[in-house]
Amino acid sequence: MIKDVASAFEKRTGHRVKVSLGASGGIYSQIINGAPFDLFLSADTSYPRRLEQQGFARPGSLTIYAVGRLALWTRAGSGVDVARLDMKLLTSANVRKVAIANPRHAPYGQAAVEVLRHFGVEQAVKPKLVLGESASQVLQFVSTGAAQVGFLPLSLVLAPSAPKDGRYWLIPEGAHAKLEQAAVILKGGKAPPSAARQFLDFLTGSEGKKVLERYGYSLPRDREGSRP
Amino acid sequence: MNWDAVFTSLKLASMTSVILLVLGLPLASWLAFSRWRWKFLFESVVALPLVLPPTVLGFYVLTAMGPRSPLGYWYAELVGSPLPFTFEGLVVASVLYSLPFAVQPMAGSFAGVDRNLVEVSWTLGVSRLATFFRLILPAARNGVVAAVVLTFAHTMGEFGVVLMVGGNIQGVTRTVSIDIYDQVQELNYAAASRTSLALLVFSFAILTLVYWLNRNSSLWPSAGRR
Numbered sequence: 001m002i003k004d005v006a007s008a009f010e011k012r013t014g015h016r017v018k019v020s021l022g023a024s025g026g027i028y029s030q031i032i033n034g035a036p037f038d039l040f041l042s043a044d045t046s047y048p049r050r051l052e053q054q055g056f057a058r059p060g061s062l063t064i065y066a067v068g069r070l071a072l073w074t075r076a077g078s079g080v081d082v083a084r085l086d087m088k089l090l091t092s093a094n095v096r097k098v099a100i101a102n103p104r105h106a107p108y109g110q111a112a113v114e115v116l117r118h119f120g121v122e123q124a125v126k127p128k129l130v131l132g133e134s135a136s137q138v139l140q141f142v143s144t145g146a147a148q149v150g151f152l153p154l155s156l157v158l159a160p161s162a163p164k165d166g167r168y169w170l171i172p173e174g175a176h177a178k179l180e181q182a183a184v185i186l187k188g189g190k191a192p193p194s195a196a197r198q199f200l201d202f203l204t205g206s207e208g209k210k211v212l213e214r215y216g217y218s219l220p221r222d223r224e225g226s227r228p
Numbered sequence: 229m230n231w232d233a234v235f236t237s238l239k240l241a242s243m244t245s246v247i248l249l250v251l252g253l254p255l256a257s258w259l260a261f262s263r264w265r266w267k268f269l270f271e272s273v274v275a276l277p278l279v280l281p282p283t284v285l286g287f288y289v290l291t292a293m294g295p296r297s298p299l300g301y302w303y304a305e306l307v308g309s310p311l312p313f314t315f316e317g318l319v320v321a322s323v324l325y326s327l328p329f330a331v332q333p334m335a336g337s338f339a340g341v342d343r344n345l346v347e348v349s350w351t352l353g354v355s356r357l358a359t360f361f362r363l364i365l366p367a368a369r370n371g372v373v374a375a376v377v378l379t380f381a382h383t384m385g386e387f388g389v390v391l392m393v394g395g396n397i398q399g400v401t402r403t404v405s406i407d408i409y410d411q412v413q414e415l416n417y418a419a420a421s422r423t424s425l426a427l428l429v430f431s432f433a434i435l436t437l438v439y440w441l442n443r444n445s446s447l448w449p450s451a452g453r454r
Contacts, residue, residue: 130395
């Protein structure tokens with residue numbers, strides 16, 4: 001997703017964008033330990049908010065750029081009934097392992113636990129849970145067939161790199177807390193702050209929005225920099 | 229301290245050490261004494277885990293153990309449950325990952341045994357197996373102990389491969405190093421430093437033991453006396 005936005009931005013402005021990917025918590029740790037990033041796009045709002053409070057981010061730069069959706073994902077040939085892919089399937093014997101991102105630090109993992117609780121299957125599914133270090137590791141676990149199903153951000157499911165025989169069930173939005181994703185401009189960056197601002201505006205502008213929608217993100221209602 | 233994780237790591241390290249002692253002895257003695265011209269190929273394979281990133285090894289192991297691979301499918305059919313995300317799966321991965329840490333010190337110390345003595349033993353009619361257990365093994369015992377201790381310590385500190393194939397299940401596949409990683413990720417730096425310090429002291433103690441045992445010889449093949 002972000003690489004698509006970055007290359008469109010490079011074409012438009014002539015700036016060069018270097019993208020470092022990782023779990024939000026991990027990148028947060030790197031930032032407070034002096035990583036020279038200009039802009040931080042988190043998978044939640046708590047890490048950016050904390051960076052703002054602790055003085056690592058430019059005050060007032062926090063912007064909700066997308067609202068994520070969660071999907072239950074499997075592959076054709078995984079042995080589960082993909083035609084009836086929903087929460088009831090998780091308790092069936094065909095499903096031995098259910099992969100989620102580690103809820104101790106991954107926002108999408110926390111959302112997955114909320115979904116299990118919402119549908120009243122938390123106790124039944126708990127012994128089947130395996131934890132990925134990040135959402136992309138959940139994708140890997142299910143891709144290799146090691147786990148039959150997994151909870152993934154819709155953006156990963158819809159990414160062109162995801163296996164073509166993937167099948168998903170979109171989790172109803174009310175089943176978990178809203179997955180708002182925020183960005184902040186950082187003080188420790190090397191680029192002029194105006195360039196980081198320009199990228200953030202591009203991301204929340206019409207071109208960025210098109211890419212975000214393609215990856216299944218819904219967008220915050222107030223586009224003009226909504227501030228929580 | 230997460231004692232479940234400590235116990236899982238200790239159990240994993242012990243089992244890996246025992247298995248690699250059993251597999252390592254014949255493999256190392258073959259590597260030390262064989263004059264086969266293609267031997268270097270096997271030496272390279274044994275050393276591979278030293279240079280491969282754990283992510284590569286972990287990814288191969290995960291793919292090979294998964295039900296989409298013939299090997300993983302066959303295992304699941306035979307045993308009744310698939311290997312990934314089980315303790316047994318971690319043992320398989322650790323044996324592969326720690327292989328050079330067991331085989332290289334053993335092979336080095338076997339090669340250091342006086343070749344003349346070995347050949348005299350053979351010409352006196354002592355069988356190759358008896359020569360190995362009564363002459364070579366006692367003479368090379370420090371190297372073998374070092375191999376076991378290094379394997380144990382290296383498995384205690386294993387991270388990447390466990391992260392790739394373990395699935396982070398409390399009491400089953402969550403090891404100490406994974407627990408530290410989780411603590412750092414959830415910004416619980418106080419707990420992370422406590423566990424890290426314990427692991428640091430433990431590793432130092434183990435290495436001190438190894439180097440004390442080998443204070444008169446070299447640990448690695450090709451280095452030191454031959």
